[in-house]
Amino acid sequence: MYDAIVIGGRCAGAVTAMLLARRGHRVLLLERGAYPSDVHQGHFIHKQGPRLLHDWGLLDKIVATGCPPALAHLSDFGDSPLIGRDIQVGNVAWGYGPRRRQLDQVLVEAAIEAGAEFPSNFLVESCLWADDRLVGIRGRNGHQRTNSAEKARITIGADGKNSFLARAISAPSYEETPPLTCWYVSYWSGVPTEGFEMYVRENRAICSFSTNDGLFAIFIGWPIHEFNSVRADIEGQFMQVVDKVPDFAERVRSGRREDRFYGTADLPNFLRRPYGPGWALVGDAGCHKDPFQGLGICSAFRDADFLAFAVHEGLTGRARLNEALMTYERRRNDATMAEYRENIAWARFSPMPSEILQLRQAVRGNQHDTKQFIMALEGVIPREEFFKTENLERIQSKYEAAVAAGR
Numbered sequence: 001m002y003d004a005i006v007i008g009g010r011c012a013g014a015v016t017a018m019l020l021a022r023r024g025h026r027v028l029l030l031e032r033g034a035y036p037s038d039v040h041q042g043h044f045i046h047k048q049g050p051r052l053l054h055d056w057g058l059l060d061k062i063v064a065t066g067c068p069p070a071l072a073h074l075s076d077f078g079d080s081p082l083i084g085r086d087i088q089v090g091n092v093a094w095g096y097g098p099r100r101r102q103l104d105q106v107l108v109e110a111a112i113e114a115g116a117e118f119p120s121n122f123l124v125e126s127c128l129w130a131d132d133r134l135v136g137i138r139g140r141n142g143h144q145r146t147n148s149a150e151k152a153r154i155t156i157g158a159d160g161k162n163s164f165l166a167r168a169i170s171a172p173s174y175e176e177t178p179p180l181t182c183w184y185v186s187y188w189s190g191v192p193t194e195g196f197e198m199y200v201r202e203n204r205a206i207c208s209f210s211t212n213d214g215l216f217a218i219f220i221g222w223p224i225h226e227f228n229s230v231r232a233d234i235e236g237q238f239m240q241v242v243d244k245v246p247d248f249a250e251r252v253r254s255g256r257r258e259d260r261f262y263g264t265a266d267l268p269n270f271l272r273r274p275y276g277p278g279w280a281l282v283g284d285a286g287c288h289k290d291p292f293q294g295l296g297i298c299s300a301f302r303d304a305d306f307l308a309f310a311v312h313e314g315l316t317g318r319a320r321l322n323e324a325l326m327t328y329e330r331r332r333n334d335a336t337m338a339e340y341r342e343n344i345a346w347a348r349f350s351p352m353p354s355e356i357l358q359l360r361q362a363v364r365g366n367q368h369d370t371k372q373f374i375m376a377l378e379g380v381i382p383r384e385e386f387f388k389t390e391n392l393e394r395i396q397s398k399y400e401a402a403v404a405a406g407r
Contacts, residue, residue: 002028002152003315005137006116007124007165009035010100012283012300013158014107018056019308021114025315028117028150030139032159035108035120039100040185040262042219042291044196044209046070046095047379049298052305054092058110065102066212069093072194073374076245077352078201082360084374085194085367094378095196097209097217103297127155127168134169134278154311154321156280158304163285166272171281175340177269180290180347181205182227184220184238184263190255191216201244203349205292208248215258218242221292223349227265234261267291269344274307274332275325282307287332289340290347299336306331359392362399369395 006017009031017029045053053059063069071093074083087094098106112118121142128136128149136151157165165171193216199206205221220241222230230237238261243249267290274286283300310328314321363369376386385391 002026002150004028004154004156004311005030005150005152006156006158007137008158008160008163008283008285009108009111009118009120010039010104010158010283011107011297012285012304013156014104014111015056015301015304016156016158016282016308017116017118018107018111018114019304020311021111021116023308023312025312027111027115028119028152029108029111030122030124030137031108031118031120032123032142033121036101036105039104041100041264042183042207042294042296043100043103043211043217044070044095044097044207044294045103045297045301046294047298049301050092050094050096051089052298052301053096056110058106059092059096061106061110062096062098062103065098065106066214067096067098067102068195068210070095070097070195070209072196073378074194074197076197076199077357077360079357079360080364082364082370083194084371087371087374087378087380089380094375094380095209097196097211099212102212124159124164127165132277134276153315154278154280156282156307156311157285158281158283158300159285161266161268161284161288163281165279166281166285169276169279171272171274171276173270173272175269175271175337177344179224179265179267180269180344181221181267181292182224182230182263182265183222183267183291184230184234184261185217186238186257186261187211187215187217187259188252188255189215189258192251192254197248199245199248200349201241204241204244205349206241206245206248207294216252216255218252219291221347224265224267231263234263269340269347271333271336271340274329275322277322280307280311280325280328287336287340289343292346293339293343295339295343302335303332306335359395362395365402366395366398369398 003025005028124139126138138149196209208218274281310324313319314324375381
């Protein structure tokens with residue numbers, strides 16, 4: 001009998017298993033896919049993600065894989081580029097973009113080191129029930145024909161947006177929005193960049209950043225209704241978007257594409273009820289967002305932290321497990337709902353609020369306030385600290401004085 005079985009051994013699952021094992025619980029971590037392996041989807045970590053990796057003692061291991069820190073942040077929404085440099089707190093940069101093979105390996109090894117058991121390539125085939133309570137799973141190792149049954153006090157689904165566990169227990173969804181965008185990605189060598197660049201042009205989005213092996217990842221998003229036309233000429237459509245930003249295009253075309261294009265339109269937006277009798281959901285299994293703002297991994301880390309705390313409270317008797325998991329859902333929703341809805345607005349290519357465009361103009365050319373602005377948006381410093389009235393009035397007065405002086 002395990003304390004917890006975690007289905008899914010990537011970002012949310014490996015972290016949940018690690019945190020529970022570090023608290024002394026007996027954990028079985030299951031992953032159906034080959035390990036380690038790459039996953040061709042967004043892999044930029046920002047907001048609370050870098051801080052959590054640092055707190056868990058894993059950030060240096062991520063950097064040691066050859067993943068450079070993103071110290072610069074360039075964004076251009078058709079106004080003009082706004083760039084902040086040297087954005088970090090202590091030795092923790094505001095963002096990192098490790099390839100998933102390297103990231104997942106660090107996370108799984110940390111879970112194993114903490115004491116979690118990890119029989120890789122394990123296929124979960126069915127659930128075990130006692131009345132209406134989930135008590136475990138039945139499945140098999142990919143190299144074996146015989147099935148095995150494993151029981152646990154709680155079974156956690158961290159197996160992605162198409163979660164087997166979520167389907168098996170019919171977890172209800174809410175705040176649902178169908179797919180709004182489609183995305184393609186590939187990787188270039190030899191592209192000069194300061195680290196992270198984001199551009200929005202005419203219902204197209206570019207998100208690009210430095211990653212392992214000296215490569216530059218470029219993700220491009222289109223409205224969902226254009227998926228078929230994009231898929232019909234991926235490279236042509238991709239480079240057509242790149243060419244909408246001449247300086248960016250010049251640098252990209254000076255490099256060399258080192259991989260094929262990978263893409264998807266399977267990008268629904270939803271929250272699921274993340275707990276019930278004997279089960280819980282975390283990561284994309286519990287909340288899936290369009291990749292526009294790159295929230296997936298950092299949200300998975302945060303929610304895994306919330307869930308591991310709740311499960312520990314319940315398993316040790318410090319709280320009733322059901323009540324602890326209810327608190328987990330509330331904490332998750334409080335932390336994610338505003339950014340979830342904001343991200344949907346971005347994915348609809350809604351116009352940027354005029355007050356944000358005005359603020360971008362006011363801080364442009366002022367590196368200190370630009371850095372503070374970006375750090376506030378990223379949650380590196382409290383938003384209220386930057387957006388308090390007196391600070392905004394100071395920035396505006398300084399900008400108006402500069403304009404009056406002709407600078």
